[in-house]
Amino acid sequence: MLAILKSCTISGYQGVLTQVEVDVTRGFPHFDIVGLADTAVKESRERVRAALGNNGFKLPADRITVNLAPAAIQKHGPVLDVPIALGILAASGQIPASPRLLDTVVVGELSLEGKIRPVRGVLSMAITARKNGLSVMVVPRENAAEAAAIKQLTVIPASTLRELVAWCLGREIEPAQARQEHSPDYSACVDLAEVKGQQAAKRALEVAAAGGHNILMIGPPGSGKTMLANCIPGLMPPLTDAQALEVSQLYSVAGLLRHGRLITAPPFRNPHHSASLAGIVGGGSVPRPGEISLAHHGVLFLDEFPEFRREVIEVLRQPMEEGWITIARARASYRFPARFLLAAAANPCPCGYYGVDGGICTCTPGQVAKYRSKLSGPILDRIDIWADVPAVSFEKLRQRQQAETSAVVRQRVLAARERQRRRLGNKLNADMDNRQVAQHCTLDSASEELLARAFTRLRLSARAYQRVLKVARTIADLAGREKIASEDVAEALSYRSMEGDDFY
Template sequence: MVAHVETVAFWGLEARPVDVQVQMGPGLPAFTIVGLPDKAVGESRERVRAALAALGLGLPPKRIIVNLAPADLPKEGSHFDLPIALGLLAAMDVIGAEDLSRFVAIGELALDGALTPVTGALPAAVAANGRGKGLICPHGCGSEAAWAGFGPETAGVLVPKNLIQLINHFKGSQSLSEPLPLKAEEPAGPLPDMKDIKGQESAKRALEVAAAGGHNMLMVGPPGSGKSMLAARLPGILPPLGAREMLDTSMIASMAGQLAEGRLTRRRPYRAPHHSASMAALIGGGHRAKPGEVSLAHGGVLFLDELPEFSRQVLDSLRQPIETGEAVVARANAHITYPARFQLIAAMNPCRCGHAGDMSQACARVPRCVGEYQAKLSGPLMDRIDIHVDVPAVSAADLALPPPAESSADIAARIALARQIQAERYGDVTGGHKSGEGEARTLLQAGTFLNAQAEGELLEKVASPDEPGRALLSEAAEAMKLTARGYHRVLRVARTLADLEGAPSVGRLHIAEALSYRQLAAGRLGAAA
């Protein structure tokens, strides 16, 4: 007789079904796990053996084979402990096999039989619910798993603290109540406010435009000009996550083990990795593939300070996620894809010393050091950044001014109106749009389809300028040597500028302002191409 227990193997955010098959047969006593287990899964033998011994249950002196099917799918992680233990208990007739057939199980076992939390409880719960099954997971993962919304037709969620509670539940001597999802709340502490920034009106305007349309943005200025302060205040003017977005970002955080206490939040992610980050840390990967910073910033902001200090290989690896909204971890035997629809905000000094343009402070290597420093940024990467803005040094007169009257809440209200216009527009346009219709609808359902994602016929339809604007754009494209990608990004920014004003169409003034955000790329940073 073979006992069966269902569990999952994680493939990116996908929780693929795995059948844990346990057979006890005659032969020399042995305990073997097969089915491409990794080191953590192979060590489950000792954890399971010790946990059962702590309950007073010794394994029979038989040949025990645990098969993790399908056998050609790699199995990674410690969450296989619990399903293996349950399979053994079913094979020993301690728990009925029919009771276990209604559940998917994940969890790590301590040596005393306690269940410790594991990563990926939310994706596992969503997968189990999709197959009409309940979920058995450690008590520490209960609030997270409850967000999957198990209906009355499923077995629900069981969150025992240890194996003995689970055994007693199935024997009817103890009842495990289902957990309730913790209310989605904002983390403690207010977000930084735009009122803290004095001066830099042009940079604040550019940041508002970037937030309204989801555009990527690069700030260039000397040290202490306020670039990092501006970036830190972007989350405070972005609208909260929608229900679908919140679930998507939380599933990524769950896989990375960063969903604190199983509590979901409507605050958009803000990730600011150090410039020493490796490609695996930024894009994802490693020995056990994990989502990188670009995926953890999905639905939110990825801030890269001191942009040229990142390695060139790492920076160029951003080009594909920026275009496709996905991070692909390629291995010899598999390709793992994580969502990565983020808004890139970058900051840099004009040169290594940071004072190019100010001859009283610039080093003796100007202008050579400017070209060498900025040449670290490839032309294709710079072309993918919609808005380039110069952030000059703040003068003492600016610092002496009273705080600005406009707060983050005031700016956020305008951004919310602009995004509402985009939601209504793309809800109408994508309904009859043929090219790329599936992708557009997917993004729209997630509440993230913005001007920054419009392309092709859709972009031409919604952002076509009037005759004066078209003439200006044609002249500027020739003079500034805009690429096709740069041309389209000017249209996207112009459409956002029109949305902020509530204008139905793109005019000459919108094109002119959008072009001003490309002059830095065409001029100062042109050497990087």
């Protein structure tokens, strides 16, 4: 007999509707799975065999063929265990054909004793099920909350194979309820109010968050660079519904969606400089999103920037330009979104005290030059804001007076982004192309002159010119000005003053 079930697998970070066809016919006992199954799907055979046996069912001593369609798409992982087991039960007549399975997507991994274990990527699968007009989905109980985030999908949470078989035969399982909408969770961020002093650096963060500008912070040890970077996502507005869904899919596929809670605040990722290339850009035999994708619509923080290997820095180029990364495999290539704000931090030299007031640098000129050369190159070219983070004085640290909170700054950022949205649609100022810069960043003659003088003085490149204009545009947007004023240009220029050779 033939049984056909609907299931779903993951390709990249998206779901692919998959049909599980199980045929049981008389013949020499044999159990085969065909249709481009990877080893994990083949191992499924052993789990299904044990789970059936341990629950009072049996693997029929006949010819069992499982076909996974579409055959052209690689199926990864154990997510097909449950539909394969149900298919065998139906095709061998151990349970009657259930009308409940007709338009239902079934996913889940089986333990040997028949428990249904959680799988990665259920959110993406739920989206795919809904897109294909299917309205019921059976998922592992631990994954129920994320599937239930998709409206108009009835989610049946299943804990064991036995429970699920009973459901197929008519017993009820309470469908999972969508979680109450909760406000975006900013609790992981450091609040700006906790950082004493550093007014200029805080302002630079605000501008960066408002326009989506990449930022590099330079300062001596212990001045608060790491702390400040941890504030940035808290200055950014909550994700839109579409962004939240996209980011949450990436986390779901990476197995990082906690309690099925969608990600609604901009994410913050800070990979260590010793992290592997695959860990940063994504990879593995079954490609999983890397840090740059987990930072999608949020912040990627590279602390101790000069310590990162050149090859890691190099691969950031494509995603920083295009907003996504491609991971090629023998049979297919996968595309993961990766549009992030890059924040980086560095000391001014190896010992950390070069050019610091009251500090004594113990580095040789050669060491400083070598270090300095790491602070240039293709990625640094894409940094719009160079922020000086000087050591904080004792008096400032002891200050009691309440500083501005992240929530207050976030309101200003939100207003500035709204101005950008009206002008550029989905883009932020940092993403303007040259044509848009020419159109939206016109200067009056005073500003033009200021810019010209600064360029000669700071010896800035032509590329820097575009960047200064974009940052000036953001500063004007924060001030609610439709026309860029010379004070906006002056402030934008101040974020490049460290870049010229004068700094060293």
